[in-house]
Amino acid sequence: MEEPLLQVRELTKTYTQHRFLSHKRREIPALRGVTLSIHRGCTLALVGESGSGKSALARCVARLEDATTGQIWFGDTDLTTLNSAQLKPFRCRIQLLLQDSAAAMNPNFLAWEVVAEPLGIQQRGTPGQQKVKALEMMDQVGLPKTLAERHPHELSGGQRQRLAIARAVVLDPEFLVLDEPFVGLDVSVQAQIGNLLLTIQRERSLTYLLIAHDLALAISLSDEIAVIHSGTIIENATPSEILQTPRQSYTTQLVAAACGPGVRRAGTGGAL
Amino acid sequence: MRYLLRRVVHGAVVLVAVSILSFLLLHLAPGEFFAEMRLNPQIAPGTVDALRAQYGLDRALPVQYGLWMRSVLKGEFGYSFAYNQPVSSLLWPRVRNTLLLNTVALVIAWLLAVTLGTWSAARPGKWEDRLCAITSSTLLVIPDLMLALALLMLAVRTRWFPAGGMVAIDFADLSAGSKVKDLGAHLFLPATVIVLGTFPLLYRHVRSSVSESLTLPFVRAARGYGIRRTQLLFRQALPAAANPLVSLLGLSFGTLLSASLLVEVVLGWPGLGPMLLESILSRDVYVVIAVVLLSAALVILGGLLADVLLYWSDPRIRTDAP
Numbered sequence: 001m002e003e004p005l006l007q008v009r010e011l012t013k014t015y016t017q018h019r020f021l022s023h024k025r026r027e028i029p030a031l032r033g034v035t036l037s038i039h040r041g042c043t044l045a046l047v048g049e050s051g052s053g054k055s056a057l058a059r060c061v062a063r064l065e066d067a068t069t070g071q072i073w074f075g076d077t078d079l080t081t082l083n084s085a086q087l088k089p090f091r092c093r094i095q096l097l098l099q100d101s102a103a104a105m106n107p108n109f110l111a112w113e114v115v116a117e118p119l120g121i122q123q124r125g126t127p128g129q130q131k132v133k134a135l136e137m138m139d140q141v142g143l144p145k146t147l148a149e150r151h152p153h154e155l156s157g158g159q160r161q162r163l164a165i166a167r168a169v170v171l172d173p174e175f176l177v178l179d180e181p182f183v184g185l186d187v188s189v190q191a192q193i194g195n196l197l198l199t200i201q202r203e204r205s206l207t208y209l210l211i212a213h214d215l216a217l218a219i220s221l222s223d224e225i226a227v228i229h230s231g232t233i234i235e236n237a238t239p240s241e242i243l244q245t246p247r248q249s250y251t252t253q254l255v256a257a258a259c260g261p262g263v264r265r266a267g268t269g270g271a272l
Numbered sequence: 273m274r275y276l277l278r279r280v281v282h283g284a285v286v287l288v289a290v291s292i293l294s295f296l297l298l299h300l301a302p303g304e305f306f307a308e309m310r311l312n313p314q315i316a317p318g319t320v321d322a323l324r325a326q327y328g329l330d331r332a333l334p335v336q337y338g339l340w341m342r343s344v345l346k347g348e349f350g351y352s353f354a355y356n357q358p359v360s361s362l363l364w365p366r367v368r369n370t371l372l373l374n375t376v377a378l379v380i381a382w383l384l385a386v387t388l389g390t391w392s393a394a395r396p397g398k399w400e401d402r403l404c405a406i407t408s409s410t411l412l413v414i415p416d417l418m419l420a421l422a423l424l425m426l427a428v429r430t431r432w433f434p435a436g437g438m439v440a441i442d443f444a445d446l447s448a449g450s451k452v453k454d455l456g457a458h459l460f461l462p463a464t465v466i467v468l469g470t471f472p473l474l475y476r477h478v479r480s481s482v483s484e485s486l487t488l489p490f491v492r493a494a495r496g497y498g499i500r501r502t503q504l505l506f507r508q509a510l511p512a513a514a515n516p517l518v519s520l521l522g523l524s525f526g527t528l529l530s531a532s533l534l535v536e537v538v539l540g541w542p543g544l545g546p547m548l549l550e551s552i553l554s555r556d557v558y559v560v561i562a563v564v565l566l567s568a569a570l571v572i573l574g575g576l577l578a579d580v581l582l583y584w585s586d587p588r589i590r591t592d593a594p
Contacts, residue, residue: 062496084498091498104489107588108511118497151587171497 003075004037005207006061006175011035011070013056013231030056032231033070038224040174043201043208045218047254048228054211055099057228058179061209062096063087074175092122095173099180101164105152112138112148115166122171137166141196158189162196169200179211194221215258219243227251279579283572290568291344291561295337298557304329305353305555327353340558349565350558354551359562362547367529367566369438370536370543374528376459377466382524384471386517389478390505396483404479408472416469420538423461433460436540462539466532470524477520481513488512515582522578526571529563 013031018024030053038044046054059065061072063079072079079090095118098104105114115134119125125133135148141162152160161181168176181197182190194217201208212218218225219239227235227242227250235248243259246252306329309320324330328339340350348358355362392401411419427435434440440454482505485491491508499508529544536545544563551559583589 064492064496084501088498091496096493096496098489098493100489104493106490106494106508106512107586117494121494121497121499121503151591153588154591167493 002039005040005075006209007037007071007073008057008061009035009071009073011057011060011072012068013053013060013065014068030231031060031067031070034228034231034233036226036233036236038175038207038209040207041201041205042224043210043222045210045212045222045225046228047212047215047218047225049213052228053231054213054228055179056231058096058177058209058211062094062177063090064096088122092118092171093173094175094177095168095171096177097164097168097179097181099183101157101160102152104164105160105167107151107153109152110148111143111150111152111155111163114152114163115170118167118171124171133170134166137170138163141166141200157185158192161185161189161193165193165196165200169204169206172204173206175207175209177209177211180213181210182212182214182217190217197221215242215254219258227254276576276580279576283569283576286572287565287569291341291565292337294561294564295340295557296333298555298560299333299336301555303555305557307555327351340561349562352551352556352559354554354556354559359558362559363544363562363566366542366544366547369541370529370532370545373459373462373536373541373543374466374531377463378470378524378528378531380463381467381470381474382521384467385474385478386510389475390482390510393479393482393486393509394501394505404475408475411468412472416465416534417538419468420462420465420535423465424539427461434458435461438542462532462535462541465535465539469535470531474520474524478513478517481516482509485509485512511585514585518581518585519578521581522574522576523571525574525577526567528574529567529570 011031011034012029015028015030017026017028019026032053034053034057036044036046046057048054056065060067063072063082067080070080074090074094077090079087082090106117109117112131112134115137116127116130119130119133120127124130135145138148139145143159143162143166147155147159152163155163165181178197181193185193197208198221200206208222210218210222215225219242222239225235225237225239225242226233227248229248229250235242235246235251237247242251243255246255306320306324309315309323310317321330328336331339343350343358347360349360349363351357352359352362388404392404395401424435427433434457438455438458440446440458446454486509488509491504491512494504494508532541532543533545533548535541536543537549540546548560548563550556551563
């Protein structure tokens with residue numbers, strides 16, 4: 001079988017908090033030995049409640065934060081051993097879609113500048129070429145050209161999320177970490193964004209690590225689901241196994257919550 | 273534009289209120305410029321009364337205010353009893369000197385604060401950050417007066433810098449280059465005291481704003497694209513931290529006439545400080561009111577400047593709420 005694109009091995013992340021007027025520190029473990037792997041072109045959904053360590057894992061995988069111990073293998077490179085200069089080429093290949101798209105964009109930038117920003121940082125092409133590419137990407141995610149000269153705060157939540165997706169894929173990455181991409185969106189916009197993510201994945205053979213607290217959405221978008229609880233992966237299975245034969249009581253609770261009254265249909269893969 | 277006009281009208285109203293209040297308070301305080309003359313047996317009481325009448329001090333307070341207001345509109349700002357000339361002619365050369373000193377000092381203080389504040393915010397807990405924190409705390413607890421005296425002592429003992437005054441006696445005979453050098457040497461001492469006095473506060477504001485902005489999601493996102501450290505700090509984090517700093521800059525602008533008053537008195541800089549002190553002590557009220565009014569005008573201008581800068585720099589402020 002083909003080697004996984006991303007392998008996380010025994011990853012731990014501990015935050016330390018200094019106590020007031022004291023040298024003592026309090027250790028807050030966010031990840032306690034997380035191991036998972038994702039194959040090229042697949043989507044692994046990481047599901048768990050708030051504070052379970054999902055976003056910490058996203059930030060560690062995107063190398064925005066250093067893990068305390070453990071390894072993150074991307075292809076045949078352990079990302080945890082690289083310094084910032086060595087990481088630069090990998091920055092293009094791994095992209096992170098941040099949780100709050102409104103806060104994740106520089107408020108002083110115009111919409112096209114938001115998308116062109118990674119190109120500028122990675123020094124890809126002239127400013128003119130960067131603008132052309134940015135407008136092209138905006139078109140691909142379904143944003144009309146008339147929005148290009150607007151500031152992020154002048155866009156709706158759904159438009160902003162599309163802009164964030166355009167920015168995340170503008171460097172042609174192989175791997176995308178989607179940190180709660182549906183937060184704050186209404187149901188119909190969630191479905192549109194979900195479909196957009198699936199289309200882009202198909203067209204660009206992208207690999208996704210989808211962070212979500214909504215099991216129903218995770219099930220409809222992913223090939224595999226890992227359930228995280230208190231910084232540990234407690235269950236790792238296909239969506240249908242999770243739905244039909246959950247092994248852990250915590251997973252059963254999640255499934256019950258997802259399939260409870262008033263909740264959308266929970267399919268197994270495919271478009272929403 | 274309408275907003276700007278409204279702000280200017282507000283500013284004018286505040287200035288009139290400040291002038292009325294300072295006029296009232298100074299006149300309500302016991303004693304006046306001519307009180308000392310009455311104790312002098314060589315001056316006839318009639319002469320003092322004549323002098324008071326000449327300056328309009330025997331009229332009712334509202335009339336005095338009206339007369340003074342007329343003189344303000346003529347650009348004279350009243351008449352100085354001590355110097356027997358319009359306040360404006362006394363004030364302008366000194367305002368110029370004070371503005372020169374404070375502008376130089378505040379520009380240096382801001383440059384230092386922004387550079388060091390941003391630099392140390394990027395290195396939290398490292399030795400450079402701690403060194404800056406200790407230095408700023410130390411400077412914060414030392415009174416300006418002590419700093420001025422310590423530097424004055426240093427200048428007198430070492431003779432590295434001229435102590436007191438603004439230019440050398442033979443300034444008029446110097447070449448243009450030497451004039452600048454001489455002025456720079458005289459500026460060094462008072463400007464250093466003001467820089468050391470204002471830097472810690474500015475530094476702390478810059479540091480805390482930048483370190484807060486470094487945790488903002490879009491700054492993090494830029495890090496995720498592999499942005500260079502200096503670019504991250506000065507193109508992303510510092511502009512993101514700008515709003516509170518722009519407001520602080522407006523306040524700083526408001527202190528352009530008042531920041532150096534004490535330092536000028538101690539170090540003999542021929543600015544507003546020594547004149548204001550002298551006028552307060554001798555109850556030369558119109559000089560005091562004029563200085564108060566000018567300071568108030570600068571504070572209002574500073575606030576306006578900050579608002580305009582914010583309006584220009586932050587597109588979110590330019591957008592009307594739905």
